[in-house]
Amino acid sequence: MTDTLIEVNLGESPLTNEKIHNRWHPDIPIAVWVKPGDDFKVETYDWTGGQIKNNDDASDVRDVELAQVHYLSGPIGIEGAEPGDLLVVDILDIGAKEESMWGFNGFFSKQNGGGFLTDHFPEAQKSIWDFEGMFTKSRHVPGVRYAGLIHPGLIGCLPDKKMLDMWNTRETELFNTDPGRVPGLANLPDGGPTAHMGKLTGEARDKAAAEAARTVPPREHGGNCDIKDLSRGSKVYFPVYVDGAGLSMGDLHFSQGDGEITFCGAIEMAGWLHIKVDLIKGGMSKYGIKNPIFRPSPIAPKYDDFLIFEGISVDEAGKQYYLDVHIAYRQACLNAIEYLKKFGYTGAQAYAILGTAPVQGHISGVVDVPNACATLWLPTDVFEWDLMPNADGPTKYLDGSIDVPLAPDL
Incomplete structure (x- = not known):
């Protein structure tokens, strides 16, 4: 049997587990050591550490303490790994913990995290998704059922001190351009009690926590990339910056659309990875690697019929932008939401579908000034009804009486 090197107890706080951390810093001690060629299992909390519950009340999403996230299992040291190497990680298998066969999707309040479409959905909401083997359904979003492509939203190696300082410098400079912005432009180091530094304690813990990078964005080492195709059967090549590499992972998703546009996005879950x-010695220079590269899973849900929505770099107010892919993809998503509303879904339900279903996002054109073109590919087979337009017009599938639950007013 394969050894489970990191275990989590979902009934206990991740802050009590020395093999868990929620910041990036080279001084975080290695939790366990393995050798090149070893295979093993790692259990993970959901990214919030159990703050979100399986119920119909979204106040937990509204009030989530974002200073805690993300809870990662690791760091795992690989004997012989040195700066400049490539760490090769094969994801052999991945799944949900047996005692937690459900996940959640949520929209954060604009005042507490926000999201891709926060100006359109400024209030906290959530949907609960039950797992039926490889499929998932939600009592909050009827009429859809789809196969999961389980993957770690967050996986990467520890930075060295030089890289950490670079991250903090550039993100602080960005933050300072508009420090009062809501949501903020970046999440800067926060060395308070929510910073969990694994086995590190005392003054050493406090010093490292004060400069440790938050886990929120993707960076050169990998991190929170939220790539849905990084699933069972994937092979990932990570640049190594510290002795031992310090591999950590978490933020498992049962299913996700490209972009994870709901931010508390995808279908978040607790689970395990095998x-x-x-190692490839000296692999960074041999292959010119700056950011991770990977081979996707050979196993993916077979959805090959799509309804494709276009967006261009002109915002909702009609303002023209120059080849702005972010604006274009937002417009494609908004166009898809408006379409689904014609069939009886609320905007929140439609938004939840785009965040959790295996939609594809494409940059379709970036050369035809002034408009970039982005497309959102919505798989038609995830719907239990006919999605396609016809001469008779849309038939209401829902009456709008069921919505993703909205956080109650205080």
Whole structure:
């Protein structure tokens, strides 16, 4: 049997587990050591550490303490790994913990995290998704059922001190351009009591926590990339910056659309990974690697019929932008939401579908000034009704009486 090197108890706070951390810093001690060629299992909390509950009340999403996230399992040290190497990670298998066969999707309040479409959905909401083997359904979003492509939203290696300082410098400079912005432009180091530094304690813990990087964005080491195709059967090549590499992972998703546009996005879950590690000595310079590269899973849900929505770099107010892919993808998403509303879904339900279903996002054109073109590919087979337009017009599938639950007013 494969050894489980990191275990989590969902009934206990992740802050009590020395093999868990929620910041990036080179001084975080290695939790466990393995050798090149080893395979092993790692259990993970959901990214919030159990703050979100399986119920119909979204106040937990509204009030989530974002200073805690993300809870990662690790760091895992690989014997012989040195700066400049490539760490090869094979994701052999991945799944949900047996005692937690459900996940959640949520929209954060604009005042507490926000999201891609926060100006359109400024209030906290959530939907609960039950797992039926490889499929998932939600009592809050009827009429859809789809196969999961389970993947770690967050996986990467520890930075060295030089890289950490670079991250903090550039993100602080960005933050200072508009420090009062809501939501903020960046999440800067926060060395308070919510910073969990694994085995590190005392003054050493306090010093490291004060400068440790938050886990929120993706960076050169990998991190919170939210790539839905990084699933079972994937092979990932991570740049190594510290001795031992310090591999950590978490933020598992049962299913996700490209972009994870709901931010508390995808279908978040607690679970486990079965992985194998190896090294390519000096691989960073051999292959010119700055950011991770990966081979996607050979196993993916077979959805090959899509309704495709276009967006261009002109915002909701009609303002023209120059080849802005962010604006274009937002417009594609908003166009899809408006379409689904014609069939009886609320805007929140439609938004939840785009965040959780295996939609594809494409940059379709970035050369035809002034408009970039982005497209959102919505798989038609995830719907239990006919999605396609016809001469008779849309038939209401829902009456709008069921919505993703809205956080109650205080």
